[in-house]
Amino acid sequence: MILRERCSVDRRAVELKLTQEGEAMVGKIHQVRLLALEEAIASLSSKNRLHLCRITNQILFSLTKTKDSALTICCLCDETNCLNCPVGKRYSELT
Structure with missing residues (x-):
């Protein structure tokens, strides 16, 4: 599920990349996780979902x-959908 490749910039470094099978597995994990989260918050109103999101962030x-x-x-999280990630935002501030 993972390929090792020499870095084109620094030949001493090795880059790890997902294969198509690895990408498919990540997609399945995201899908199962999203379904579990949806089930967990199903009883919340949209207003309470927003509050939960703000507090969690x-x-x-x-x-x-x-x-x-x-x-x-x-x-x-699914990086294509998680555009305002609080962890990523804080990480950027620390670099």
Whole structure:
């Protein structure tokens, strides 16, 4: 599911890339996770869902104190849909 390739810029470095099978697995994981989250919050009104989202983002942002903590706090969301990631935002501020 993962390919190792020499870095074109630094031949000492090795890059890891997902194969098509790896990408498919990531897609399945995201789909199952999204379904589980949808089920967990199904009883919440849209107003309460927004409140939950804001509170969760604030907690994740405040927990991210270092670049290393950002890597451990990361929820591995779907990067194409998670445009305002609080962990990614805080990570950018720390670099």
